[in-house]
Amino acid sequence: NAGVTQTPKFQVLKTGQSMTLQCAQDMNHNSMYWYRQDPGMGLRLIYYSASEGTTDKGEVPNGYNVSRLNKREFSLRLESAAPSQTSVYFCASSENIAAVYGYTFGSGTRLTVV
Amino acid sequence: AQSVTQLDSQVPVFEEAPVELRCNYSSSVSVYLFWYVQYPNQGLQLLLKYLSGSTLVKGINGFEAEFNKSQTSFHLRKPSVHISDTAEYFCAVRGTQGGSEKLVFGKGTKLTVNP
Numbered sequence: 001n002a003g004v005t006q007t008p009k010f011q012v013l014k015t016g017q018s019m020t021l022q023c024a025q026d027m028n029h030n031s032m033y034w035y036r037q038d039p040g041m042g043l044r045l046i047y048y049s050a051s052e053g054t055t056d057k058g059e060v061p062n063g064y065n066v067s068r069l070n071k072r073e074f075s076l077r078l079e080s081a082a083p084s085q086t087s088v089y090f091c092a093s094s095e096n097i098a099a100v101y102g103y104t105f106g107s108g109t110r111l112t113v114v
Numbered sequence: 115a116q117s118v119t120q121l122d123s124q125v126p127v128f129e130e131a132p133v134e135l136r137c138n139y140s141s142s143v144s145v146y147l148f149w150y151v152q153y154p155n156q157g158l159q160l161l162l163k164y165l166s167g168s169t170l171v172k173g174i175n176g177f178e179a180e181f182n183k184s185q186t187s188f189h190l191r192k193p194s195v196h197i198s199d200t201a202e203y204f205c206a207v208r209g210t211q212g213g214s215e216k217l218v219f220g221k222g223t224k225l226t227v228n229p
Binding site for chain 2: 058
């Protein structure tokens, strides 16, 4: 019963490098989300996908792109990493955008940009 | 849009003492309310939720929360905490009036339980 799986768990990038954070869920959920967590800032929504084939910007989308590859997978790409993108990234999913039962979260990716 | 205020960023308590973590949200329109817990170096785990009905909601690990519509609050309580309750706790709200609303999270309260 894996739930939401994120890879990698840790990553160190140099400024200007690119990388893709992977997220997959096995709960047949329609909606998926990417958040970043910074000390004292709580969780801030980067992008979300209400259903397969759709993506929308959240609160802090600048510097990121996303791809909803299929119903299971939702990836987050940093094209040119900056130190300000040092953060812990969480992927989440819900049965649909109404999210009556809340979100299920992955265990996070800790990214450091030097 | 909804907003959530968690009134205490840090709450230190002694083991076996009661604790209350406070959460207020911005709007009195119909809402869904959630509390999540995050243990060190882990993701967020749902503790409990309020959708409708009884204003007292019981969750996992002995936690409960009370929905107060007039005060727009959803405070989390536990009568006797354990060392293992040390974690960060997040309150979240979602309005029910719009079909595409997302959960809005508070900034978190770090609960430290001391022996």
